[in-house]
Amino acid sequence: MAEGAIKPDIDHSQTNEQENTTRENISSNVERTQQVVSTDSRPKIIWTPLFIVIFALTLVFGLSIESLLTQGWLNGYYTGQRIFQVHVIFICLGWLALLVLTHSNWVRIGSIFGIIWALFMTLHIIISSLHPDLALRVHALVNAATCIALLGSYICLSIDKAPISRLDAWFFGLAPIIGCIAVALIYFLTPANERSLTTLENAIATIALVLSLLVWWIRPTSWKSQPGPTFLFGCVPLILLILALSAKEFNPSNYFLAKVLMRPIPYLWMNEANFFFSQVAFLCLFLGIMRVLQFERVTAIKE
Numbered sequence: 001m002a003e004g005a006i007k008p009d010i011d012h013s014q015t016n017e018q019e020n021t022t023r024e025n026i027s028s029n030v031e032r033t034q035q036v037v038s039t040d041s042r043p044k045i046i047w048t049p050l051f052i053v054i055f056a057l058t059l060v061f062g063l064s065i066e067s068l069l070t071q072g073w074l075n076g077y078y079t080g081q082r083i084f085q086v087h088v089i090f091i092c093l094g095w096l097a098l099l100v101l102t103h104s105n106w107v108r109i110g111s112i113f114g115i116i117w118a119l120f121m122t123l124h125i126i127i128s129s130l131h132p133d134l135a136l137r138v139h140a141l142v143n144a145a146t147c148i149a150l151l152g153s154y155i156c157l158s159i160d161k162a163p164i165s166r167l168d169a170w171f172f173g174l175a176p177i178i179g180c181i182a183v184a185l186i187y188f189l190t191p192a193n194e195r196s197l198t199t200l201e202n203a204i205a206t207i208a209l210v211l212s213l214l215v216w217w218i219r220p221t222s223w224k225s226q227p228g229p230t231f232l233f234g235c236v237p238l239i240l241l242i243l244a245l246s247a248k249e250f251n252p253s254n255y256f257l258a259k260v261l262m263r264p265i266p267y268l269w270m271n272e273a274n275f276f277f278s279q280v281a282f283l284c285l286f287l288g289i290m291r292v293l294q295f296e297r298v299t300a301i302k303e
Contacts, residue, residue, distance in 0.1 A: 046228075051294050059287065066279040074272055081125045087282035088125070092118035094289035102296045110156030114289075117149035140201035147208035154215045154233060157292065162221040171219065179207045206244070212237040226295075232288035239281040243274050 069083050095114035102108050124142040155172075162168070186203040187195065216222050216234035223230050 046291075046295055046298055048294075048298075055287065055290060058290065059283075062283045062286075063280070066276060066283065069279065070272060070276045073275060079129070080275060081129045083279065084282070085122065085125050087279060087286075088118050088121045091282060091286050091289065092122075094286055094293070098289060098293055098296065101293065101300070103300065104160050104296070106156045106160035107292065107296065110153045110160070113149050113153035113156065117146055117153060120146040120149060140198040140205070144201040144205040144208070147205040147212070150237070151208045151212045151215070154212045157229065157233070158215050158219070158222050161295070162219070162225040165219075165221050168219055168221060171214070175211055175214070179211055182207050182210075206241075209237040209241055213241070228291045229288050232284050232291060235284040236281045236288075239277055239284070243277060246274070 072078060073080055073083060092115060095111045095118060099108055099111035099115070102111065120142055124139065124146070127138060127142070183200070183203045186206070187200050190199050213234055216230045
């Protein structure tokens with residue numbers, strides 16, 4: 001009887017120890033889970049002091065150097081093709097860095113489109129420098145391919161960090177249809193004696209630039225999720241379109257502004273203001289790539 005009375009007490013103490021151990025394990029797991037959740041929910045700091053300084057110096061020195069380059073171009077020290085090629089090389093290096101460092105498939109695809117854009121720009125600059133007669137015939141084709149590559153890059157980069165809303169779904173569904181209709185209208189509203197394959201190619205380039213602007217600026221989700229890249233990337237097609245409109249004086253007799261909108265890009269024949277603002281467009285594109293690179297770097301560190 002004595003042994004029988006003692007055994008339940010021993011079993012009861014062992015049960016209490018097991019329950020205490022189980023509770024401690026559960027509490028430790030809960031604490032770890034809370035720490036992980038708090039770490040994941042903690043906002044990522046993109047604009048660190050170091051990045052702010054680098055970004056500001058790039059902007060200030062970039063604008064200053066572009067002003068000096070414009071003055072040198074006016075004095076005839078070098079051609080505009082060389083200046084544009086230097087900008088394209090820096091931008092291409094930024095796309096390559098983004099392609100290597102990113103962990104997002106959308107950003108990686110967008111970087112590939114960006115590299116294709118840089119290759120087409122380089123091809124056009126080389127042809128313009130070495131074969132001016134050939135450049136007049138292939139300029140519109142290369143220009144259309146360049147603008148389409150930029151549009152592809154913009155679509156991928158804008159989709160990556162922004163949630164797709166109902167407005168975005170409608171936009172991406174209707175944009176190709178409306179773009180095709182706009183290209184057809186520009187082509188068929190052009191006078192028959194001026195209508196050619198070049199007109200169609202230039203119309204495609206213009207509509208691609210318009211869609212590149214709308215991809216960023218017309219979508220509220222882009223402004224909420226990534227306002228920096230939205231503003232910088234959107235400035236590029238906006239500047240190019242404004243330069244295209246200002247390249248020729250408005251003539252009301254032109255159907256659908258066909259001869260006004262069809263000014264090819266980039267502008268290798270231009271005045272001082274157009275030359276400077278074309279460089280500003282390249283600088284905005286480079287700054288946008290810097291901002292996306294910073295986000296990818298911060299995300300990699302958090303992970």
